[in-house]
Amino acid sequence: MSERPTPSPDAMIFLDGVSKRYPGQEKAAVSELSMEIKRGEFVVLVGPSGCGKTTTLRMINRLVEPTQGRIFIDGKDVTHADVDRLRRGIGYVIQQIGLLPHLTIADNIALVPKMLGVKKSERRQRAEELLEMVGLDPATYAGRYPRQLSGGQQQRVGVARALAADPPVMLMDEPFGAVDPIARKKLQMEFLRLQGRIHKTIVMVTHDIDEALRLGDRIAIFDPGSRLAQFDTPLAILSNPADDFVRDFVGSGAPVRRLSLLKVSDVIASSASDAPGTLNAIPVDAGETVHRALELVLTARAEGIEVCVPGGGSRYLDLQALLTAAAQPTKVLS
Amino acid sequence: MSLVAYMADNAGRLLFLTQQHIELVLISVAISAVVGIGLALLTQSSPRLRHGLLSLTGTLLTIPSFALFALMIPLLGLGVAPTIAALAVYGVFPILRNTVTGIEGVDPAIVEAARGLGMSAGRRMRTVVLPLAWPVILNGIRTATIMLVATAAIGAVVRGPGLGELIFRGLERIGGANALEEVLSGVIGVMLVALVLDLLFIVIAKITALRGLNV
Amino acid sequence: MSTVAIEEASVPGTRRSTIWVLPLVVLVLLGGVWAYVSSLTLDSIETRTLAPEVVLTALWQHVQLVITSTLLTIAIGVPLGVLLTRPGTRRAGAIVLAAANASQAVPSIGVLVVLAMVFGVGFWMAVVALVLYALLPVLRNTMVGIRQVDPALIDAGRGMGLSPREVLYTVELPLAVPVMLAGIRVALILNVGVATLAAFTNAGGLGSVISSGISLNRMPVLIVGSALTIALALTVDWLAGLAERVLHPRGI
Numbered sequence: 001m002s003e004r005p006t007p008s009p010d011a012m013i014f015l016d017g018v019s020k021r022y023p024g025q026e027k028a029a030v031s032e033l034s035m036e037i038k039r040g041e042f043v044v045l046v047g048p049s050g051c052g053k054t055t056t057l058r059m060i061n062r063l064v065e066p067t068q069g070r071i072f073i074d075g076k077d078v079t080h081a082d083v084d085r086l087r088r089g090i091g092y093v094i095q096q097i098g099l100l101p102h103l104t105i106a107d108n109i110a111l112v113p114k115m116l117g118v119k120k121s122e123r124r125q126r127a128e129e130l131l132e133m134v135g136l137d138p139a140t141y142a143g144r145y146p147r148q149l150s151g152g153q154q155q156r157v158g159v160a161r162a163l164a165a166d167p168p169v170m171l172m173d174e175p176f177g178a179v180d181p182i183a184r185k186k187l188q189m190e191f192l193r194l195q196g197r198i199h200k201t202i203v204m205v206t207h208d209i210d211e212a213l214r215l216g217d218r219i220a221i222f223d224p225g226s227r228l229a230q231f232d233t234p235l236a237i238l239s240n241p242a243d244d245f246v247r248d249f250v251g252s253g254a255p256v257r258r259l260s261l262l263k264v265s266d267v268i269a270s271s272a273s274d275a276p277g278t279l280n281a282i283p284v285d286a287g288e289t290v291h292r293a294l295e296l297v298l299t300a301r302a303e304g305i306e307v308c309v310p311g312g313g314s315r316y317l318d319l320q321a322l323l324t325a326a327a328q329p330t331k332v333l334s
Numbered sequence: 335m336s337l338v339a340y341m342a343d344n345a346g347r348l349l350f351l352t353q354q355h356i357e358l359v360l361i362s363v364a365i366s367a368v369v370g371i372g373l374a375l376l377t378q379s380s381p382r383l384r385h386g387l388l389s390l391t392g393t394l395l396t397i398p399s400f401a402l403f404a405l406m407i408p409l410l411g412l413g414v415a416p417t418i419a420a421l422a423v424y425g426v427f428p429i430l431r432n433t434v435t436g437i438e439g440v441d442p443a444i445v446e447a448a449r450g451l452g453m454s455a456g457r458r459m460r461t462v463v464l465p466l467a468w469p470v471i472l473n474g475i476r477t478a479t480i481m482l483v484a485t486a487a488i489g490a491v492v493r494g495p496g497l498g499e500l501i502f503r504g505l506e507r508i509g510g511a512n513a514l515e516e517v518l519s520g521v522i523g524v525m526l527v528a529l530v531l532d533l534l535f536i537v538i539a540k541i542t543a544l545r546g547l548n549v
Numbered sequence: 550m551s552t553v554a555i556e557e558a559s560v561p562g563t564r565r566s567t568i569w570v571l572p573l574v575v576l577v578l579l580g581g582v583w584a585y586v587s588s589l590t591l592d593s594i595e596t597r598t599l600a601p602e603v604v605l606t607a608l609w610q611h612v613q614l615v616i617t618s619t620l621l622t623i624a625i626g627v628p629l630g631v632l633l634t635r636p637g638t639r640r641a642g643a644i645v646l647a648a649a650n651a652s653q654a655v656p657s658i659g660v661l662v663v664l665a666m667v668f669g670v671g672f673w674m675a676v677v678a679l680v681l682y683a684l685l686p687v688l689r690n691t692m693v694g695i696r697q698v699d700p701a702l703i704d705a706g707r708g709m710g711l712s713p714r715e716v717l718y719t720v721e722l723p724l725a726v727p728v729m730l731a732g733i734r735v736a737l738i739l740n741v742g743v744a745t746l747a748a749f750t751n752a753g754g755l756g757s758v759i760s761s762g763i764s765l766n767r768m769p770v771l772i773v774g775s776a777l778t779i780a781l782a783l784t785v786d787w788l789a790g791l792a793e794r795v796l797h798p799r800g801i
Binding site for chain 3 (some may be wrong): 382389393396397398399400401402404405407408432478481483484486488491492502504505507513515517518520521524525528529532548
């Protein structure tokens with residue numbers, strides 16, 4: 001009998017051969033899924049409806065009990081741990097937001113701390129801190145009721161509530177799905193900034209590949225047969241789709257989308273020259289995306305870019321070379 | 335004597351009272367329907383008056399039936415008239431309420447289309463609004479009917495007709511021979527009447543739906 | 550009287566603008582009756598049956614019947630309703646609801662008289678009859694109130710780590726309160742009404758004043774009894790409406 005796998009030390013969430021089979025259904029909703037999600041990583045589960053992504057998410061906090069396999073959180077096997085205690089240590093954000101309409105915003109946020117026995121004054125303070133963190137003025141919003149807030153504001157509160165007990169892990173089920181498209185993009189960007197500060201381990205479900213590419217450190221793409229088709233960084237998925245399904249799912253715009261994921265520093269290594277020649281170049285920071293660099297070039301009606309490299313000196317790249325480099329996945333990733 | 339034997343022995347009287355009970359309820363509901371639907375139509379242009387009438391008839395429904403039946407005595411004496419009057423009062427609210435809901439639930443686009451065809455207000459009401467609101471109105475009449483079947487039993491306190499007589503007669507003879515059987519046959523009779531009338535309404539709803547509304 | 554009809558009827562009275570209409574009507578009604586009785590020369594029978602202590606005793610009995618039976622109705626109906634919404638009781642819940650709905654066709658006087666004949670007369674038997682009759686709206690509204698709670702809220706609660714009991718107390722019950730209160734209000738109104746019939750089973754109440762007015766053929770007695778009954782019913786409905794407003798959770 002072989003040794004069962006155990007999570008590596010830097011894994012926050014580890015799924016070991018997890019399956020979910022609903023009674024009366026022939027096909028398993030999730031079958032034999034193994035995944036390791038690292039501490040502080042933002043992983044997005046994406047796929048068509050019915051692919052098992054939500055079931056997978058809900059198995060992590062055991063709102064869906066797996067029929068088979070083991071779940072580890074922070075190195076501990078929680079497959080049979082006390083569910084309520086497990087869930088209090090995991091933030092949970094859902095599309096319907098699920099704020100309790102009869103409680104004020106502050107009381108909604110303080111719900112889990114209250115269950116954990118935190119003192120009232122501390123709960124209040126924590127709620128105000130969190131409101132601040134998600135960009136809502138506590139003086140204005142703490143005493144309001146959910147229905148007095150817009151959808152976008154409600155979901156900020158939803159995020160604040162999930163963060164209330166300072167859980168290391170957050171699960172988000174289509175968190176921005178019910179918000180209108182303009183507010184959604186704004187929320188996504190704000191959330192990315194927030195994540196940059198708090199470094200939670202986040203697992204998010206979405207059916208929107210653009211959202212996945214925009215937010216995820218790594219993306220897990222499920223195919224309609226509930227198989228994990230590819231689990232990799234957005235750039236790798238755009239550059240080297242594992243199979244036809246992934247290629248289709250990502251859609252036709254992959255080369256263009258890559259431009260906003262590629263950094264200038266990724267491309268200069270392969271194809272830049274050291275001399276400006278006759279090139280009319282504009283200076284660009286190595287940390288900018290290729291998309292941004294192109295924008296700068298086109299706006300300035302320039303012909304190329306000049307990038308300062310560490311250790312002094314500059315490297316130069318004309319427009320054609322920039323595009324060619326960006327379009328060559330293998331070169332970039334090697 | 336068993337209940338069944340009692341009922342068999344008194345079949346003639348039971349059937350007579352049952353028939354009276356049904357007639358009593360149907361006449362009262364008919365009056366309630368005329369008043370309820372009439373009030374809904376007359377207050378078409380005055381939502382405030384309509385709301386006031388809904389409040390008023392709704393409040394009348396909270397009046398204990400014994401008190402209302404009793405109050406009919408100084409006005410109408412004993413017998414059939416006070417019973418029907420009291421029952422008709424109770425029946426108005428559900429019918430008025432459903433008529434209002436039904437009329438207000440008609441798609442304004444359809445009414446607008448009828449206007450576009452050049453129909454007058456009265457004609458629109460007759461040929462468009464009321465037929466479309468009919469299922470809701472009918473359901474109001476049904477609610478009123480089932481309610482009145484049970485309430486009518488109390489009409490016996492003003493010497494009203496119907497199955498209530500068995501309950502009150504049995505009560506007067508408490509401890510006497512067959513007193514319980516008499517009361518029970520009254521109660522069961524009332525429930526059966528409610529059941530039969532409920533079924534009747536289902537049939538009416540089916541028939542009228544087939545004729546006018548499944549186009 | 551039908552639960553459905555009363556439930557629909559009790560909504561309009563709670564509007565802010567009309568909240569003072571009902572007590573005004575009650576005052577006018579009582580004043581009118583008082584003026585009417587004082588304008589009469591009462592004969593000895595009327596004087597005896599309308600003596601203040603007789604009427605007030607009947608009123609107090611009536612109030613006691615209503616309060617006792619309503620409290621018992623709530624004490625039985627709410628926990629039972631909660632129980633019948635827990636997982637695994639779905640079938641039982643459906644059966645109870647169907648039975649409860651069918652019981653609408655049972656005449657209240659029938660319940661009262663049959664119970665009196667089988668188990669005896671008096672205050673407590675009347676209370677049993679009242680509770681049986683008023684249980685339906687409380688039970689049904691508790692179940693409906695809990696079942697209409699958005700499943701997303703329960704999911705959010707469970708996902709946050711609230712135990713099923715905590716979800717019941719912090720999510721389901723508070724959100725079911727408005728619907729439950731509506732049911733309790735209907736139960737109150739039914740109880741005031743059916744309690745007038747308790748006079749027929751020797752449980753006293755204002756019904757006894759009305760029925761002596763009928764049996765003695767004394768219209769002033771009948772009118773006083775009926776008017777007081779109506780005044781009590783309107784007052785109770787008004788108070789219930791106020792309570793409904795005060796207890797309505799903010800934010801919903």
